[in-house]
Amino acid sequence: xxxxxxxxxxxxxxxxxxxxxxxxxxxxxxxxxxxxxxxxxxxxxxxxxxxxxxxxxxxxxxxxxxxxxxxxxxxxxxxxxxxxxxxxxxxxxxxxxxxxxxxxxxxxxxxxxxxxxxxxxxxxxxxxxxxxxxxxxxxxxxxxxxxxxxxxxxxxxxxxxxxxxxxxxxxxxxxxxxxxxxxxxxxxxxxx
Amino acid sequence: xxxxxxxxxxxxxxxxxxxxxxxxxxxxxxxxxxxxxxxxxxxxxxxxxxxxxxxxxxxxxxxxxxxxxxxxxxxxxxxxxxxxxxxxxxxxxxxxxxxxxxxxxxxxxxxxxxxxxxxxxxxxxxxxxxxxxxxxxxxxxxxxxxxxxxxxxxxxxxxxxxxxxxxxxxxxxxxxxxxxxxxxxxxxxxxx
Numbered sequence: 001x002x003x004x005x006x007x008x009x010x011x012x013x014x015x016x017x018x019x020x021x022x023x024x025x026x027x028x029x030x031x032x033x034x035x036x037x038x039x040x041x042x043x044x045x046x047x048x049x050x051x052x053x054x055x056x057x058x059x060x061x062x063x064x065x066x067x068x069x070x071x072x073x074x075x076x077x078x079x080x081x082x083x084x085x086x087x088x089x090x091x092x093x094x095x096x097x098x099x100x101x102x103x104x105x106x107x108x109x110x111x112x113x114x115x116x117x118x119x120x121x122x123x124x125x126x127x128x129x130x131x132x133x134x135x136x137x138x139x140x141x142x143x144x145x146x147x148x149x150x151x152x153x154x155x156x157x158x159x160x161x162x163x164x165x166x167x168x169x170x171x172x173x174x175x176x177x178x179x180x181x182x183x184x185x186x187x188x189x190x191x192x
Numbered sequence: 193x194x195x196x197x198x199x200x201x202x203x204x205x206x207x208x209x210x211x212x213x214x215x216x217x218x219x220x221x222x223x224x225x226x227x228x229x230x231x232x233x234x235x236x237x238x239x240x241x242x243x244x245x246x247x248x249x250x251x252x253x254x255x256x257x258x259x260x261x262x263x264x265x266x267x268x269x270x271x272x273x274x275x276x277x278x279x280x281x282x283x284x285x286x287x288x289x290x291x292x293x294x295x296x297x298x299x300x301x302x303x304x305x306x307x308x309x310x311x312x313x314x315x316x317x318x319x320x321x322x323x324x325x326x327x328x329x330x331x332x333x334x335x336x337x338x339x340x341x342x343x344x345x346x347x348x349x350x351x352x353x354x355x356x357x358x359x360x361x362x363x364x365x366x367x368x369x370x371x372x373x374x375x376x377x378x379x380x381x382x383x384x
Contacts, residue, residue: 156197162205163208163209163212166209167208170215173219174215176223177226180223183226184225188333190331191330191331
């Protein structure tokens, strides 16, 4: 299917870019959540049938998984396997946030994805995007055959992916804030 | 990739990263603006207190505000014609089903969208300067729920949630009143 070495190289580059984007998403999220896990725990606790203790444990498992997978992706450690694991994790989180968004109020609740740093509200389009990104990573892991951190220009592609990850969170935050703009119209005004 | 290219890429990422953080800070400020509560220091007339007389403009000049039904629960709202939150409040008020009358006391020239609801009466205030002193109105909209002249509840939250909350209080009081009336009628034959 991907006969020439040039095609294979292109696939590898795309996999590195995808992997490092997801890595940046995970590492930023994991670090922010580890610094202040309360909001993430509250978001996890909204899942039906989960006790407080279960929510705390699930949050820390997520923090660890995201951190480990993120660092492994950047380091290019067993890339094919790590990329598949990242895709699976992202898809599960996407489905989880979709289910959580359906039970939250109309304005949406903070998912605690970036801890107490900023409030991110994940709605259905973002959940669907996350699942798609996860599926792309799964596919990338399956077809690229993995990559290693020693390849030529590796850090160039990784750097671009890391910036893309930052842009992902900034965009999500911007969407969350813009979604709450109508609240400004309902604020009481001083009687002048 | 040459050394110069590596440096160029790194500089580019740093710039994009910096811009990303700048955008994040800007949205954070906007978020704070949305969440800022201007009504924290507002203290309304306490529950159980008596409503003072209010002068409004009538067909024959200045007159005292008439209470819609002395035995019933009613809502009294203060709005201005220039306040966006007031227009939003009036829209929310009309959208919610109510079993009791609402008197909207207006300050200003004319309302852009005067409520088209038989349960809502608009009256123009005669002495706007008296509002803070008589009714503790320092922000608009301010909404009170009363039974005859006794204040049952008050809010300065003109959002859909705030309107519903205060109208729920009024609805409960109205339902309790109706139940009492029924119980009184049912018990009446035994009194003789």
